[in-house]
Amino acid sequence: MTLEDKHIVHHRDPLEAIKTLLGNPAHAEHVVYGPKKIFSDASQSERIYNEMWTGDWWNTLSLQDRLPSGACVAPVIIATDKTQLTQFTGGKTTYPVYLTLGNLPRAIRRKPLQQACILIAYLSISKMVGKQLTKKQKSTRIQQLFHDSMCIVLEPLIEAGKKGMEVTGGDGKVRIMYPILACYVADYPEQCLVTCTKYGTCPKCQVNDDEMGGREAAGWRTQCRTSKLIRIAREKATSISNFQELCKVDNISGGVRHPFWEDFPHCDIHMGITSDILHQLYQGVNGWSQLSQVSGKERKDMARILLGCIMGKAPFQVIVCYRALLDFIYVAQYPTHDDSTLQYLTNALDEFHANKDILVDLGIRNHFNIPKFHSMLHYEECICNFGTTDNYNTEMFEHFHIDYAKEAWRASNFRNELPQMTQ
């Protein structure tokens, strides 16, 4: 091992973070320890989805049945997002890992001042993974470095997820809690990294990359299947590049031999990947990818006036197409959904697909086989499983960067800053 192969991960015990979150007396009366099915009326004809405990992941995947009676689930939400510390060239980046729980209401979770989201690690952002390596080999090393680091950071969750742990709540009661990795919040490149998905394909389903523009999703990827395929490739492979080739056949990245989630109990990493409104919809689908350095707020403002700008200037079908996309974006952000409003989401998607070919005919786009368009097919499933999209919004975590990354950076002397930021 050369000096370049040493990387430092600053981290703390996620179980202590979970105990802190549940033990906070200020939140005691708001913490929810079990799933709830909510209906819009007494006849129970229409389900309502909003907080995480109203979703199917906690309610109907018989998760609770697999645990001893009296045990409570702590749905763990992990978010990672590389962030720039300085705006100028040669800028420093940092790679924070955040942890929060589905037991807390989203209104508390998203406010930095409520301390309902805990920074548990800064991962290594070093690109020094061996100077002599080719670009492809470097990419493989960086992928494995991420998984090895997350293995170290999240390892305590494995044992606690299998055997449970005693946690004193903010109300003073002691409960047996099972922390289970439920959601992983990240942008598309990181979704691929986390799930070992080949870049350019879907981290949630097995759709072929030339069929991504279609209306239907393919069969699910599952953690079990991906683990098995990686294991088979590992056993069969005669060399590292052969391992990668074997993985690529199944649209697996081939950069990771041992994913960090391999031994996580009751977890499905592919299901846990959540929709990302900011990057997938505002930045991707609306076709302003050419504009860099545009803030989330500015993109939202542009979406607001888009229809007014193209009215009378673009063909009718183009307007219908963009209106359907905008409907989808806004309906996807409803803070509460029921079966009727989920139908609005489906209708908007149907309308978009029925009219999208005009954009190809006019030469605005060549095709729709890109992950951002495809991702729209998975919103409904995500809302039904984990509650509305404000539970796992990447924007929420971007706010935390101000406190946990940028403020901490400014408090350092800008030299060997990570230990100081951690302090």
Ligand SMILES: [Zn+2]
């Ligand atoms: Zn998919």
